[in-house]
Amino acid sequence: MLREKIKKEYLKKIEDYKKHSKLYYEKSRPIISDAKFDILKKDIIELENKFNFLKSKDSPNKIVGSRPSKLFEKYQHKVPMLSLSNAFDAEDLKNFEKKIFNYLNKKIKIEYSVEPKIDGVSASLTYKNKKLFIGVSRGDGKEGEIITDNLKTIKDIPLQIKNSNFPEEIEIRGEIFIKKKDFEKIKDNFANPRNAASGSLRQKNPNETKKIPLNFIAYTFGYLKNNKFNYQTEFLKELSKWGFRTNPDNKVISTIDELIKFHNKFESIRYSLDYDLDGLVYKINDLRLQDRLGFTSNAPRWAIAHKFSADHANTKIINIEIQVGRTGALTPVAKVNSVNIGGVIVSNATLHNEDEINRKDIRIGDVVKIERAGDVIPHVIEVDKSKRDKTSKKFKFPTKCPSCGSATIKEFNSTTKKYDAVRRCTNEGFDCEKIAIERIKHFISKEALNIEGFGKKVVENFWNLNLIKKPQDIFALKYDKIINLDGWGKTSVNNLKNSIENSKKVSLQKFIFSIGIRHIGIENAKLISEYIKDISNFIKLIKTKKFDKFLNIDGIGETQIKSLKNYFSEHSNINIVTELSSILSIENHKINENGILKGKSFTITGKLNGISRAEAKSLIEKNSGKTLSSVNKNLDFLLVGEKPTRRKVDLAKEFGVKIISLDQLKNLLN
Numbered sequence: 001m002l003r004e005k006i007k008k009e010y011l012k013k014i015e016d017y018k019k020h021s022k023l024y025y026e027k028s029r030p031i032i033s034d035a036k037f038d039i040l041k042k043d044i045i046e047l048e049n050k051f052n053f054l055k056s057k058d059s060p061n062k063i064v065g066s067r068p069s070k071l072f073e074k075y076q077h078k079v080p081m082l083s084l085s086n087a088f089d090a091e092d093l094k095n096f097e098k099k100i101f102n103y104l105n106k107k108i109k110i111e112y113s114v115e116p117k118i119d120g121v122s123a124s125l126t127y128k129n130k131k132l133f134i135g136v137s138r139g140d141g142k143e144g145e146i147i148t149d150n151l152k153t154i155k156d157i158p159l160q161i162k163n164s165n166f167p168e169e170i171e172i173r174g175e176i177f178i179k180k181k182d183f184e185k186i187k188d189n190f191a192n193p194r195n196a197a198s199g200s201l202r203q204k205n206p207n208e209t210k211k212i213p214l215n216f217i218a219y220t221f222g223y224l225k226n227n228k229f230n231y232q233t234e235f236l237k238e239l240s241k242w243g244f245r246t247n248p249d250n251k252v253i254s255t256i257d258e259l260i261k262f263h264n265k266f267e268s269i270r271y272s273l274d275y276d277l278d279g280l281v282y283k284i285n286d287l288r289l290q291d292r293l294g295f296t297s298n299a300p301r302w303a304i305a306h307k308f309s310a311d312h313a314n315t316k317i318i319n320i321e322i323q324v325g326r327t328g329a330l331t332p333v334a335k336v337n338s339v340n341i342g343g344v345i346v347s348n349a350t351l352h353n354e355d356e357i358n359r360k361d362i363r364i365g366d367v368v369k370i371e372r373a374g375d376v377i378p379h380v381i382e383v384d385k386s387k388r389d390k391t392s393k394k395f396k397f398p399t400k401c402p403s404c405g406s407a408t409i410k411e412f413n414s415t416t417k418k419y420d421a422v423r424r425c426t427n428e429g430f431d432c433e434k435i436a437i438e439r440i441k442h443f444i445s446k447e448a449l450n451i452e453g454f455g456k457k458v459v460e461n462f463w464n465l466n467l468i469k470k471p472q473d474i475f476a477l478k479y480d481k482i483i484n485l486d487g488w489g490k491t492s493v494n495n496l497k498n499s500i501e502n503s504k505k506v507s508l509q510k511f512i513f514s515i516g517i518r519h520i521g522i523e524n525a526k527l528i529s530e531y532i533k534d535i536s537n538f539i540k541l542i543k544t545k546k547f548d549k550f551l552n553i554d555g556i557g558e559t560q561i562k563s564l565k566n567y568f569s570e571h572s573n574i575n576i577v578t579e580l581s582s583i584l585s586i587e588n589h590k591i592n593e594n595g596i597l598k599g600k601s602f603t604i605t606g607k608l609n610g611i612s613r614a615e616a617k618s619l620i621e622k623n624s625g626k627t628l629s630s631v632n633k634n635l636d637f638l639l640v641g642e643k644p645t646r647r648k649v650d651l652a653k654e655f656g657v658k659i660i661s662l663d664q665l666k667n668l669l670n
Helices: 001-025 032-050 092-103 181-190 195-199 232-242 257-274 286-293 355-358 433-443 456-464 470-475 490-503 508-514 522-532 535-544 547-552 558-567 570-582 615-624 644-655 662-668
Strands: 075-076 086-089 113-116 119-127 131-137 143-145 169-177 213-224 251-253 278-285 302-309 312-324 330-341 346-351 367-372 379-383 505-507 586-589 601-605 626-628 636-642 659-662
Touching: 001 032, 032 075, 086 092, 086 659, 092 257, 092 286, 092 302, 092 615, 113 232, 113 257, 119 195, 119 213, 169 195, 195 570, 213 232, 213 312, 232 286, 257 278, 278 286, 278 312, 312 433, 330 355, 346 367, 346 379, 355 379, 367 601, 433 456, 433 470, 470 570, 490 505, 505 508, 508 535, 508 586, 522 547, 535 570, 547 558, 601 644, 615 626, 615 662, 636 644, 636 662, 644 659, 659 662
Parallel strands: 086 302, 505 586, 601 626, 601 636, 636 659
Antiparallel strands: 075 143, 113 251, 113 278, 119 131, 119 169, 131 143, 169 213, 278 302, 312 330, 312 367, 330 346, 367 379
């Protein structure tokens, strides 16, 4: 009876999912919010994981979307449309500005161009010879969909520019949105204004799009041929002259304190505005500084979104569980009575670490306030001690690993002269079950070997069935056993087999990252791969444990060396890497050899004027040069700034290494 009830609930959710999936992907007319759609998918997947007898060809586990790519032709953005980093408080803003100063290697006065962050849909408009040439959606940031005809229906978008000083070619970016008063007229057909805008732009017939009262606010440019602008605000003024609509609330602010005051004031009036917004965007006003700062892998260094106050709710802690991560970190997680926060159902909240639990005196059974800020993991912000049971006891953090029983420690940080807040399992091998599982998840992740169809749940399932215990077991899977498992069939097994075979060809950088060594992220793995060149050199190093050689790599320090020594002190880790090296086809590190500094090596010493060491290093490497941390007889140049290390200068003179200034480096780079 219970089985039938569960199945009935499941099939109802599947029907709902099919309905909303079709509305979103095929009809482009979603009638529920993205958050509710995500909850529906999550509910279905959780039911399938919990009850093996539940399965459907229409499950979100089986399909992704519903033919979205057939509606429009794809278009590659000339300049990626990246997302922004988020700030939620004054400390985040101070850290943002501090990173700017560190990168530029000096503290300068910064002006910020401030604008409201409208909750709409991003779009890109490319003009050639004063005419709208193509209109594109943001897509995944690198590739969007051509929606020119739909964008032409929006009155705020000029199809031809008459101004004489309009650039020969320019890509103007902005936000498509619907005003609140206009949405009232169509709200029966859409879940919210943002979904209405998104759905309207995905109409195949522009005449249908034309019926929706869409607006366009221009806020920046992506590509601009022969850019002559110096400031963001200067460009915004010119946009208005060209006939584009810009936000009248744009403002220039110079200090963090003033940014916070303006943010607080704007948040107090946000609901009285005629458009939805979820924060403010701060951009460095000086476009030359923007150009110097550049981008990280997924966001500009020169801009940040300051979100409005987070949603929160009160609930009760049912239990506190300790999770063990890939690097042995013990993370406490509060299991709470499910509560709706900003349209998302929350049943877990991070407690961060042992110190946080002690500081807030968080206990099982407490009534707590939980906050969810943007996409940040929900966390406990305060305990309502007036509702605490008199019999409650302080939570005791385990001194033994809950997974393997090994001792847990807090490491002493020689820089801060304090013990770390995080307690860790001391097991460095694959004997700790939780660490081993998390390492395998890391190994197959997108940034590492990227084995499609081999998700986290699959790792856990295969582990429990004793199909995998170490990374190399993935390449010796018994497919005849997998095909008989619930949820698997001939097609899915063949797809998995092909994904695993395709993953065998991997770069040296990704392989080193995939091993899961603490403090060796993708950037440090790149530095190491550049230094060792091929896998055979890496195998020799881990067997001889001569990691001090890596101190010659600019960017690798004592912390990384210690981590490598600890990891490979466990002989089983050496065996795993050796076995994997014989299974995989690991490509040697490839170097761009076309730059003007090809074959030249540099060491930097002293403070450079107006440029950080990181920026100087980036310039050298972009032009095919190498940067080393120490001076030797094979070094080509010693780049010297203010107050250089005297020993490096003396060694350079002794070895006959050419000593150059920053200006001389610029001359080398023309």
